[in-house]
Amino acid sequence: MSTTTISVKDQKHTYTFNLERMTIYKQSKIIEARDAEAQLFYLFFYKDAYINTVKAKELKPNSHAANAFEHGVTFRAPHPLIDAIIAASGPYKKHRFNDLFPKLQKQHTLQETTLIATFFESFIKKEQLLKFIKTLYNEDRRSGKMYACYRIYRVAQAFAPTHSWVKSLAGELDFKKYAPLYENLDASLFEKDPIYVEQFLYENRDTPERFNQLSTFLQQQGRWIDDIALSIDRFNKQQSNELYEAIHEKIKVHFESDDLIRLLEDLYERAPNLEPLQQDILDTYLKQDQPERALKLIATHHIELHPSQVKTFDHIVDHIDLESSSVSIEELNTVIGSLFTTIPRQAEALLQKAIRMLMKEHSISYIQQWLNPLRDVPEAQQTIAKVDQIQELEDDPNKQLQLGELYYEFNQLNQAIECFSWEMELNEQNPKPVQWLSKLYNELGMNHEAKAYQQLYVDMVKNG
Structure with missing residues (x-):
């Protein structure tokens, strides 16, 4: 959530x-x-x-x-x-800062407390922060911890390199033996001074070697949030299948369901044309029963579904809600048209569903125009012909039975009832519209009307 x-x-x-x-x-x-x-x-x-x-x-x-x-x-x-x-x-x-800093010393090392203090330079005067850092330095110095002092000095040097106190520390004789360790990132620093190591690797993370070292370092500290964030940042700068696969493996360990989808969508916004990413998002949409999103993705990239994806799409296509889909009415015809090349059977089902949706609020002539982009698609011809036929029969009093049957095919039960009622009045001896009316009222749950027309149908057949 x-x-x-x-x-x-x-x-x-x-x-x-x-x-x-x-x-x-x-x-x-x-x-x-x-x-x-x-x-x-x-x-x-x-x-x-x-x-x-x-x-x-x-x-x-x-x-x-x-x-x-x-x-x-x-x-x-x-x-x-x-x-x-x-x-x-x-x-x-x-917290008030006067209360915060003593608390930090109990929860963190003096070097960590020094580093945290530098976070607040925009909110506390720099001189005041350095005064506090100096007390931390002196505490380690009184204890004879010269390397701990040197680590604090390096944080202070990065924070205020021109400050007189910081500059005065550069001449400390005890510090000169530590400096060579930092010149070439000695391996011992990963244990001795992880704060410096992380900052160095962060600043040089654009090189593959340093990024991999940083990623391993963060994983060893259990900081998977940082590792994923920096992996996404690297992917954003240098999009490739290899980098994507590495991120995907990381996020699958820590996220599932909606959160997994949101992270994949974040990556997709950065690299919409990466095919493995498209396939993974599609798989996730299908597994999470999100057919509207799957439909949009398939149509946008003309994705060819694998057999397992086709099977899953079959299961969810029946309850796809086109009205709540991110695909607008204006582009839905093009979307469905593109699906006929990859999943024709499902595309036909979606076309039928779309026409039923349109019939609720639009005229047949509007739907005919909406179907124009699909008129060259062979698999769509039969459905389009039925819509055209509805337009032809709408004002023909002698074709109301046929018109009602067409409306029924598109699940427009009220229009079908009007047609069959009209046909029943025009052809009083024909039991067919009566039979249809009994069926439709039954499907609408109107049992009293359904039984009445069923009895009328039985009587007509018996007397006929």
Whole structure:
């Protein structure tokens, strides 16, 4: 089920926010949402863990939040990946920063707390954030943890490279022995400094090698939401069957039913002409009993159905609702016409269903015009001829029995009753229209009328 709202507690009050979009950037996620007065808020996450909600203000250039919305991977709500992160985190409470930062130190390492603090540069003065980061650095220094200090220094250097305190740390003699590890991404860093490793791989993810390393890294951390999001981003930039198949395998593990369809449709919007994707969406539509969507997809791409798909389509074509289909009346004739080349039997069934639908609100002459694009389709000729015949017989008093039978074929029972009633008046000795009237009233559930005409029919046959 799609998540479109979220409740956030602020002291004693709880507010409902409407979700708008989520961006995934390095180790963070930011969800943009609005309250009932349309005021904008940001919900911050570290990896998959909720951190805080802040009221939006103009984002400082090159701040973490500004970079996230400019360079991150963004999805508009509703979206299954947004649903997944909302379900995985919470409860959602708005904290004052003075209360938040001490809490972070209890839940995260000092390096992680340093990184999280940098997320809020647009909402807290940079000098104040650096003052807090300095206390974290000094805590590790007092404990003699120089490599832990160096890891905090590298986060601070990326955050404020020109700040005097950060620049002063560059000359630390103890730090010089660590620097070579970072020059060529030493393998030991995957364990020693995963924060740096992830940021490096994220920034270089456009190369296949680094992307594969990042994907493996995220999977090892159990961060499948990030892995799928970055895989979609890569697919968006470089569409190929190989990349699609890799994403499809990932999303099948975590999503099913409607969420799976929504993710496949997201990919389809990015690469509508990718044949394996078309087939997978079609399979999913058929399995989930969504014939209207399947019909639109088949017609759009002239997809040739596999035998198993034809069999499944057979099962669902009877209850396809053309009135609620995304295919408009104006293009439905073309859609059905295209199906005759791949699934002629099902196309004929859909044509019959479409004509029955049109007869509810349109004249026969309108339907004849609507059928014009199909007049060169051999398999449609018999049905079209019957519609043309209805037009010819409508004002012929001597052909009402035949006209009623044609209306019955298209399930227009009330029109058929009018025709048979007229025929009965014109040919009082003919039991055929009476028999038809008994049948039709019975199908309409009008038992009293059906029995009356049945008895009349019996009497006519007996006396005839």
